Amino acid sequence: MxxxxxxxxxxxxxxxxxxxxxxxxxxxxxxxxxxxxxxxxxxxxxxxxxxxxxxxxxxxxxxxxxxxxxxxKIQDDFYGQLHRYNEQFHPAIRLDRYYSLTADIFSGDLPFIKQIHTYLTNYGLPKDAVPAPERSVELVGDEKWIDESGGRALLERIALWDLMKIIPVSDPLMMAFNVQSVHNPGQFHLIVENKTTYQALLPVLPETVFSTLIYGCGNKIVKSIEQFDWQYPIGTANHTFYYFGDVDRSGLTIWHLLNGKRTVLPAIPFYEACLCKEPFQGETNQRRDIEAVQRFVAAMPSAKSIQTLLDGGFYYPQEIVKSAELGKIWRDWSWNLINGKG
The missing domain is CATH 1.10.10 (Arc Repressor Mutant, subunit A)
Known part of the structure; x- marks a missing residue:
């Protein structure tokens, strides 16, 4: 029905x-x-x-x-249905989000929500964190449900994601530490898209105010950033993330997706160093992500010409900035003054 x-x-x-x-x-x-x-x-x-x-x-x-x-009338009936289920389900399950969604989304989620309700009724909220596949089996009997079948989105809709103590299963972050600054109350972290740039900056890390240098490995960083708090458990610090990637559609999309996971600022001095050079030509087959470009330009107003550059098939690889220049920028720039920090 x-x-x-x-x-x-x-x-x-x-x-x-x-x-x-x-x-x-x-x-x-x-x-x-x-x-x-x-x-x-x-x-x-x-x-x-x-x-x-x-x-x-x-x-x-x-x-x-x-x-x-x-x-x-169907919507009224749907709202009544939500109200009835709200009274029946475990109090930790919140159905508020569904009032702004269509009834078919709730209908598709309902069998899983009922299973989650049964789990919570029998065991309560979990006390220990476990990997996503293990929690998936406990909740719905399918180890792939959270990571591959929309389980995470559903748990976020019913306000349970943070309460279920789930360790995301993704590639670990590849990062180097600056032991001199890991205990600072305000910490800076630089994520770079490519391995060449990571290797060029690695020797300079101890000479900067940064606590870590993180190798993004292309778009893998969008998932692996979820591991940061597990691999770097200094929860009392105020963490500020910067990102430096290729100035092309793919690179800006990676930054945009990453910024959707947690606030990540463009590493402006590095990007400005790219934009001072002659661009390369040939990247015309990458997916157009207009929002990513618009958000990047909003975060870095000096890059307002990037849309025209990309539309013309031009781009800047990170490697256009030589190792010595990268090191000097990172070593000398007053990073703690960028965006009003420090």
Whole structure:
């Protein structure tokens, strides 16, 4: 029944014919009387309103040949359903997000939410952190559910992600430490996209105010950044992250996705060093991520010409800045004054 209402809510038109309704409510060996009873039930709920001009069937009970769908009534029914489940489920499960989503999303999530409710009722909130596959098995009996089948998004929708003590399964962060600054209350971390840049900057790390140098390994950093708090458990410090990648569509997209995980600022002095040089030509087949470019330019106003540069097929690889220049920039720049820090 819920699936049928969801299909009515998603119906692209206001009007629906009896034949189309029959297809939505079809069940094997269903009789006309059973179909008519269901349609008349929706008539009584004013979800379906008969179009009188279209006429009625000659059979008993008689139903209209055409109906108008009142989708607001379906929404009201959905809100009532959410309220009822809110009262039934474990108090840690929050359904508030679904009031701004469609009923079919909730319908798809509901079987998993019921399993999570059973787990919480039997065991309560977990006390120990475990890897995502282990928690997946405990919750829904599928070790891939959290990482590969939308489980994390669902747990975030019901406000349980942070409470379930899940260790993300991703590649570990590859990073070097500056032992002189790991105990500072305010700590800086530089993430670089490519291995060549990482190797060039590594010898300079002890001469900077940075606590770590992190090798992003391309887009792997978007997942591996989840490991930072586990690998670098200095929770009392105020962490500030900077990113330096290729000035191309792929590089800006990596920064944009990473910035969606936790605040990561463009490493402006490095990017400005790139933009002072002659760009390379040839990168025309990368996916256009307009939002990533717009967000990058907003974070680094001096890069406002980047959109034109990329549209023309030009780009800057990180390696365009030589090792000696990279080291001097990192060693000399007053990083703690960037963006009002320090």
């Amino acid at each position: 819920e699936d049928q209402l969801n299909r009515l809510a998603r119906w692209s038109k206001v009007m629906i014919s009896l034949e189309e309704l029959s297809a939505i409510f079809y069940k094997k060996d269903q009789t006309y009387e059973e179909l008519a009873a269901r349609i008349l039930e929706l008539e009584n709920e004013q979800i379906l309103q008969p179009v009188k001009a279209a006429g009625q069937t000659m059979r008993t009970p008689s139903i209209a040949h055409r109906y108008r769908i009142d989708k607001s």
